Amino acid sequence: MTGIEEAATRLGTKPWTAEAIRSELPVLRPLVAADLAWLKRTIEDCFKSGNARRTEDLLCLALLHAEELVLGKIRSWGHFRASRYGYDGAFLMRVLTKVTSRVGGDMTADGLAYLQSIIALTVLSKEAVHVRTRLTATLREKKSIALKSAYAELDLAFQILEMSGRDPTSTDHSIEELGEGLSLLTYLYFECVTVEPYNFGLVDEDGLRSGLYRRMLEDAMLLRQIGEAETLVDAYGYVASASDGRITVRARDERLEQSIRLGYIQFALSSILISQQWRAVHADLPSCGEFVDALRARSSRRWLRLLMHPIPRYALMVPGSPSLREQLSATPFREEVVQVETTAYNMFCKPEELLGLKLKNGLPVEEARQVQRYVDILRTLFWRELGGLHALDEPISMRSRIPVFSREDLKKLLSTCVLPEYVDRVIDALSHSRQREYFFDIQYRPILEVDGRYIVPLNILGMSNVFRNLLQSTETRIQWPNDRDPVQVMLGAALKTAGFRALAPLKTRHEGRELDIDVLAMRGDTLYLFECKNPIHPTGIHELRRSLNYAQDAAGQLDRAAAAFQDKEKRAQLFQRLGWVCPPQLRIRTCVMMGNRMLNGWTVGGHPVRSVREAVRLLETGTVGIFDREYRTWKTRHATKVDLDEFLSEDSFAVQSLRLMESVQRSYQIGKASLTFNTFALDLVKLTFATDSTLPRANLRVPSLRRARHPERTNIRRRPSIRKPPRHYFGVTELATWLGRPARTVRRDANREPLRVPPMAGPHGRRALRWDRAVVRKWFGIESDDAFQRELARKFRDAKAARS
Incomplete structure (x- = not known):
């Protein structure tokens, strides 16, 4: 058996025939790391030299020998991305078209669809x-x-967004997309500009006035969308098709795309709700603007000075005093506290744990927070002063918008709010330079370093989430006490509260390998195995890949865990260790629990993916929420095995939500061609109406019987054919009020199957519709009046006995 390099040597440098390639396949060994490294280098060299025939031959040999492995590696290497070659895809199209015509008949459907998608792009x-x-x-x-x-154009857009609460960009592009465009512009600048004579001292006022730089941001954003399409095809298995210059990218598994969109929607809604709650709690704290107004009121100094070199512009006379750091540390701002509380909630930790984190380079997150707080004060003070003199988009305002510092000046500025030993690390953590080769996003590293000069867009830096972005960009993980992930702890505690036997985690060995089961639970004849993943919520396609990889890794771990319990000898050993009784017919249910809400409702490798917050809420309260409404999901008054089984099934609320999502398209015009993403959106009104029809409302009280016992007398004569229901019955109007639906809907639902309202009381015929109060109480999980009176009498007797 020989390697692929030796086979290529035997085939020679002349074009390889199909017969010659196939003659080498029987003697080729399975590809090893050395073979893959040689294949990677050779393909790269062929692309650089433009040797199309050599590239075709190598790909045909490799694909016929080990298609799945080779395509998997090429996806990760990014060799088939036109953006890697300056978006010049002519060579790539020619090569792959030839490859598909030569070996397409021998490829799998998935492999052929991948190559055709690359050709379409x-x-x-x-x-x-x-x-x-x-x-x-x-x-x-x-x-x-x-x-x-x-930079000035985007900084102005961020400022308008903060001041007016509206997105100042066009209806076609969001401000985040324009931020991606600026990130790509910065990359292109580093690629094509080697000598910089202007030192970032000037701005193009005519170009800003004419909208040139808004168009440049939009053009760069379009290139980033092409890169996103390539990432979706390479990393997520999406497919692309071309028709008359229109490229359409869609998910092969629609449930995956739906679960991604649902995750973003749920995260956005929950963050808004949590922020509103904490804003109300901390309403007594001053905002940054109020702090600055108080500072201006008690000081008579002039905060701005007019500089004339190299161009007329305003600069802030930075406030500084020995006591300023102590004053800043002792004055919490409302916006900052709300951001810390919301970020801590989303990361399953306490605010003090978040602020106590350290990055991989040893930088405390608290020091980065002090930088953002200080920048917020400076930019608020600057624009409060300048706003009284000039409009935001006047030429002198645009000249003054982006300050440029030397490293020493920037260190001096930040030393006011950061401890001296951390100043350099703060600058490095928040800045991007020509020497850094990894993926760049301006909201992660808003400060740009070029040849020792630091460009600081204050509004972009001030509106970024420093905590989240630093943890994500440095891949820093929270070190939990005893190395116990809070997602595991929360889920295990909720299972025990609901009456399940639970353990988190369980470590063992199976088939010679370590096996770590995050959470396992038992009830009845069913063993539940949970694998918990807690990545930071993604804000883009590149971060989303980490969540997807975590879910796929979790599916592999669950396969191993299920295999361990299916092994009779190992199962007996594990149940003996747990102290649990193994039922004769053991059923095993598995689930991937995600802490960041992404992929909720999807199925990976046969394992359902669910949100851990929804699971904990199901087990503890038995409710789901839509806006300010809560609905009951429990079948009885307490969580049961049936409830958890339904939560993990295709009948769960998450899956039902995915089924309600509607197909939408997101399109971008790129010259004469267009790029369209097929995605999904959720109609929240439609979801609310659908939930109203399938789940009962929670937190509704039963009208007291005492008030209905002696109704007010009336002289209005009632028609004998429509008798008022007895006092222990509900009428249509009362039940409709409870359900929060129109009375006509309740009448219509009364005769539907399956039941959408409580069962009616006996045959009604010509009678008015009525429902027994005890039945309605049971439907809503509320104890009966008799049970309430018995419990009240018991408590009264116990209290009387205690007093005597």
């Missing part, structure tokens, strides 16, 4: 090259003037 290459050429030409001509003007 290359249709965008011609227009993408034009866009890229236009951007690089402007950057080469104006250099840092163009880049600083683009």
Whole structure:
């Protein structure tokens, strides 16, 4: 058996025939790391040299030998992304078209669909090259003037968003998308500008006034959308198709795309709700603006000075005193406290634990918070002063918008709020430079370093979530006490509260390998195995890949855990260790629990994926919430095995929500071509109406019987054919009030199957519809009046006995 390099040597340098390639397959060994490394280098060299025939031959040999492994590696290497070659996809299209025609009949459907998707994306290459050429030409001509003007344009957009609460961008592009465009512009600047004569001292006022830099941000954003499409095809298994210059990208598994969109929707709604709650709790704290107004009121100094070199602009006379750091540390701002509380909630930790975190480089997160707090004060003070003199978009305001510092000046500025030993690490954590080769996002590292100069867009930095972004960009994990993830702890405690036998975690060995089961529970004849994953909530396609990888890894771990309990000898050993009785017919249910709400309702490797917050809420309160409404999910007054089984089934609330999602399209015009993403949206009104029809409302009280015992007398004569129901019955109007639905809907639902309202009391015929109060109480999980009176009498007797 020989390696693929030896086979290529035997085939020679001349074009390989199909017969020659197939003759080598029987003697090829399975690909090892050395073979893959050689294949990677050789393909890269072929792409650089433009040797199309050699590339075709190598790919045909590799795909016929080990298609799944080779394509998996190529996906991770990114060799088939046109963006890697300056968006010039002509060579890639020619090579892959030939490969599919030569070996497409021997490939699997998935492999062939992948190559066809890459070919479809290359249709965008011609227009993408034009866009890229236009951007690089402007950057080469104006250099840092163009880049600083683009920074000023986006900084203004962030400021307008904060001041007015509305997105100042066009209806086609969000401010986050324009931020991605600026990130790509910065990458292109580093790629095409090597000599910088302007030192970021000037802005292009005519270009800003004409909208040139808004268009540049939008053009760069379009290139980023092409990159997103490539990532979806490579990393997520999406497929692309081309028709008349229109490229459509869609998920092969629609449930995956639905679960991703639902995760973003749930996270956004919950963050808004949590922020509102904490804002009400901390309403007595001053905001940053109120602090600055008080500072201006008690000081008569002038905060702005007009500088004339190299261009007229305003600069802030930075407030500084020995006691300023202590004053800042002792004055919590409302916005800051709300952000800390919300971030801590989303990360399953306490605010003090969040602020006590340290990054991998030893930098405490608290020091980064002090930087953002100080920047908030400076930018608020600056624009309070300048706002009385000039409009936000006046030329002198745009010139003054982006300060530029040397490293020493920036260290001096930040030393006011950061301990001296951490100043350098704070600057490095929040800045991006030419030397850094990893993925760049301006909201992660808002400060740009070029040749020793630091460009600081104050509004972008001030509106970024420093805690979350630093943890995500540095891949820092929280060190929990005793190394116990709070997701495991929460789920295990909720299971025990609901009456399940539970353990979190369980470590053992099976088939010679370590096996770690995060949470396992037992009730009746069913063993539940849970694998918990707690990645930070993603804000983009690149971060989302981590959540997807975690879920796929969890599916593999659950397969191993289920296999261990299916092994009779190992099962007996584990049940003896647990002290649990193994039922004769053991049923095993598995689930991947996600802490960040992503992929909720999806199924990976046969294992359902659910949100741990929904699971804990089901076990503890038996409710789900939509806006300010709560609905009961328990079948009885307490959590049962049936409730958990339904939660893990296709009848769960999460899956039902996915089924209600509607297909929508997100399109971008790129020259004469277009790129369309098929995705999904959730109609919350439709979801509310659907939930109203299937689940009873929670937290509703039964009208007291005492008040209905002696009704007020009336002289209005009632028709004999419509008799008032006896006092121990509900009428349509009362039940409709309880359910929060129109009375006509309740009448219609009374005869439907399955039941959407409580069962009616006996045959009604011509009688008015009525429902027994005891039945309605049981439907809503409320104890009966008799039980309430008996419990009250017992408590009275116990209290009387205690007093005597």
